[in-house]
Amino acid sequence: MKYRPLFFWALAVGGVVGLVALLVVNHSHHFAADTAKSVPFQNIAFGLPPLATSDETLLSPEVIELGKAIFFDRRLSFNQTMSCAMCHLPEQAFTTTTSQVSIGMNGRRLRRNAPSLLNVAWQQALFHDGREFSLASQAWMPFLHADEMANPSIGYVLNRLKQLPEYPLLFTRAFGEPVPTMDRVGVAIAAFERTLISANSAFDRWQYAGDKSALNAEEALGLGLFLGKAKCSHCHLIDKADALFTDAKYHNTGVGQLAKSNDAFVVQLAPKIKTVLTPKDLAGFHETVKPDLGRYEITERVEDLYAFRTPSLRNVARTSPYMHDGSLTTLNDVIEFYDKGGGRALAHQHNRKDGVAVQSQIQLMPLGLSHIEKRAIVAFLGTLSGQENTTQKQQ
Numbered sequence: 431m432k433y434r435p436l437f438f439w440a441l442a443v444g445g446v447v448g449l450v451a452l453l454v455v456n457h458s459h460h461f462a463a464d465t466a467k468s469v470p471f472q473n474i475a476f477g478l479p480p481l482a483t484s485d486e487t488l489l490s491p492e493v494i495e496l497g498k499a500i501f502f503d504r505r506l507s508f509n510q511t512m513s514c515a516m517c518h519l520p521e522q523a524f525t526t527t528t529s530q531v532s533i534g535m536n537g538r539r540l541r542r543n544a545p546s547l548l549n550v551a552w553q554q555a556l557f558h559d560g561r562e563f564s565l566a567s568q569a570w571m572p573f574l575h576a577d578e579m580a581n582p583s584i585g586y587v588l589n590r591l592k593q594l595p596e597y598p599l600l601f602t603r604a605f606g607e608p609v610p611t612m613d614r615v616g617v618a619i620a621a622f623e624r625t626l627i628s629a630n631s632a633f634d635r636w637q638y639a640g641d642k643s644a645l646n647a648e649e650a651l652g653l654g655l656f657l658g659k660a661k662c663s664h665c666h667l668i669d670k671a672d673a674l675f676t677d678a679k680y681h682n683t684g685v686g687q688l689a690k691s692n693d694a695f696v697v698q699l700a701p702k703i704k705t706v707l708t709p710k711d712l713a714g715f716h717e718t719v720k721p722d723l724g725r726y727e728i729t730e731r732v733e734d735l736y737a738f739r740t741p742s743l744r745n746v747a748r749t750s751p752y753m754h755d756g757s758l759t760t761l762n763d764v765i766e767f768y769d770k771g772g773g774r775a776l777a778h779q780h781n782r783k784d785g786v787a788v789q790s791q792i793q794l795m796p797l798g799l800s801h802i803e804k805r806a807i808v809a810f811l812g813t814l815s816g817q818e819n820t821t822q823k824q825q
């Protein structure tokens with residue numbers, strides 16, 4: 431067996447992967463059989479904390495296979511053109527790297543950039559504003575969102591699944607019955623998403639396996655700055671035994687206020703006839719463009735105004751553009767942004783629905799980084815690209 435030595439190596443390194451690895455190893459042969467190059471989970475997850483689950487269903491290969499089929503199926507959108515994978519592209523780290531924000535049904539522009547789904551199972555709260563918690567429930571939001579997959583109802587999607595010839599068998603194999611239900615669809619997608627794992631990066635080998643050849647001098651300097659002078663790890667956490675690069679909290683970095691006022695919107699007037707409208711044009715139609723207030727939209731607490739979830743930085747070199755609105759194109763842009771203290775210079779006042787003006791604090795300070803230091807941090811971020819479960823890319 432090709433991966434056995436790797437398995438023992440992973441255990442020897444300290445058993446960091448823990449419980450989930452041991453559960454998953456029973457099933458890893460299923461994926462390993464798909465392609466000779468595939469890497470067993472417990473190895474690619476090296477550097478991530480154990481992922482506890484009490485639910486065996488989530489680890490069943492049949493449930494994962496059903497979830498994968500649904501994830502890639504364009505027939506499950508209203509006009510049969512959109513699938514989950516069209517905004518979360520497998521070859522683009524399960525996000526979209528070709529546009530600032532996601533483009534949905536009929537070319538409609540969404541407010542936000544799609545997060546990478548790699549390691550999504552480790553997210554404590556979902557979306558840039560943390561408004562959802564369960565992967566199984568989350569899956570229904572894009573199915574029904576008018577700008578995403580635009581299905582008119584849950585029943586509509588379930589009926590479609592009943593009519594498509596391959597699904598009864600896939601549901602029977604997964605759940606013992608051919609009938610698609612809201613729960614089963616959610617559980618299957620969640621199970622598939624939990625297999626989208628990517629760690630065991632050069633950083634992990636340096637930090638947690640003591641491999642001092644894993645980073646070069648510039649990358650190691652970048653790590654030192656990340657932990658020290660640049661204060662990145664205050665929010666993008668690196669722990670003793672593993673690293674998620676997030677504190678799972680919400681912060682106002684100033685990105686939210688930088689955007690919006692000049693944004694143009696693509697509007698479809700009739701099939702194939704599109705026009706670009708600015709917020710001013712839209713105001714003429716007595717429509718207001720909803721600014722993105724971040725976490726505040728969920729909590730209505732002043733301190734959450736323009737605050738967004740701290741994203742993980744794993745695979746960040748592969749997930750351009752950056753920030754919730756995709757407003758920064760390169761990692762150099764991101765470092766320049768932080769070096770200036772984020773959006774500090776901007777006014778950050780907002781009038782609430784009831785007319786009361788509220789303020790939110792930007793939590794960054796200028797860093798005074800030299801050119802060499804900036805380059806080193808970017809180089810370090812490049813070491814966070816991990817190995818991946820390649821079988822999940824195939825359709």
Ligand code: HEC
Binds near residue numbers: 501547555573578579
């Ligand atoms: C039209 C593009 C589009 C489609 C289609 C789409 N998504 Fe997304 N997805 C997004 C965007 C944009 C966000 C971020 C939205 C936000 O934060 O408000 C997102 C967020 C998510 C998240 C949360 C990730 C995180 O880190 O918080 C998950 C999980 C997810 N999508 C899964 C799916 C699944 C499953 C499907 C198919 C049923 C799907 N998406 C279809 C664009 C899309």
Ligand code: HEC
Binds near residue numbers: 663664751753
């Ligand atoms: C006060 C907490 C905080 C600190 C300190 C901080 N970040 Fe962030 N970082 C965030 C938040 C919050 C976001 C998301 C902002 C948004 O979506 O608008 C983010 C986004 C990013 C992104 C974009 C990731 C993506 O997928 O879009 C990168 C890259 C990044 N930070 C790197 C760094 C680096 C490098 C440093 C140190 C120079 C740093 N951060 C310091 C909180 C912080």
